[in-house]
Amino acid sequence: MSTPRATPAGPASGAQLSSSAAAPPRMAGGVPAGPVGSNGGGGTMLPSASSDRGSSNGATSSRKVKAQRRPPRLASLQLKRIDPWTVLKISLIVAIVMFFVWMIAIGVLYLSLGSMDVWSRINSTYAQLVTPDTSTGTASPLITPAGVFIVAAVIGAINIVLFTALSTVAAFVYNAAAGMSGGVEITLGERD
Numbered sequence: 001m002s003t004p005r006a007t008p009a010g011p012a013s014g015a016q017l018s019s020s021a022a023a024p025p026r027m028a029g030g031v032p033a034g035p036v037g038s039n040g041g042g043g044t045m046l047p048s049a050s051s052d053r054g055s056s057n058g059a060t061s062s063r064k065v066k067a068q069r070r071p072p073r074l075a076s077l078q079l080k081r082i083d084p085w086t087v088l089k090i091s092l093i094v095a096i097v098m099f100f101v102w103m104i105a106i107g108v109l110y111l112s113l114g115s116m117d118v119w120s121r122i123n124s125t126y127a128q129l130v131t132p133d134t135s136t137g138t139a140s141p142l143i144t145p146a147g148v149f150i151v152a153a154v155i156g157a158i159n160i161v162l163f164t165a166l167s168t169v170a171a172f173v174y175n176a177a178a179g180m181s182g183g184v185e186i187t188l189g190e191r192d
Contacts, residue, residue, distance in 0.1 A: 091167035
């Protein structure tokens with residue numbers, strides 16, 4: 001007696017269906033066993049007479065059958081709540097990354113303007129306008145690399161605190177508004 005082979009049931013697109021919506025499993029040439037009128041779940045499979053003949057035509061023809069293409073499924077969902085703690089963590093990470101981007105941009109800008117002698121001209125103009133220091137006889141330069149990067153770091157630190165706080169407050173505001181209106185509706189779909 002030959003062993004029956006299983007053939008795929010339903011679409012061959014790789015999507016998995018839930019057990020309540022899936023068709024009963026079928027064997028090559030087999031019929032589901034079980035009570036009449038049942039959906040075939042939980043019963044054993046009985047092979048039909050055609051699978052007992054030992055012919056390979058049933059097995060090769062089942063390999064060549066192409067699955068029918070179905071349109072992608074769509075799901076309409078509502079975004080009811082955003083967790084403020086996760087918003088705080090994510091916004092803090094994003095703000096720290098943006099701080100480093102800010103500092104690199106300031107460095108590139110400072111070096112590019114320094115190569116065009118912008119800072120030396122500003123410092124010489126400042127020295128002419130300001131009375132010199134009595135102990136050294138010269139005015140200290142207005143723009144220095146340390147001064148530029150300290151000011152940029154302070155501005156970046158303030159931006160980290162503000163961005164994180166405002167994002168977290170926005171999550172609380174969204175949760176309150178979604179409680180009254182039901183939240184933002186989004187539609188998700190499978191890939192084609």
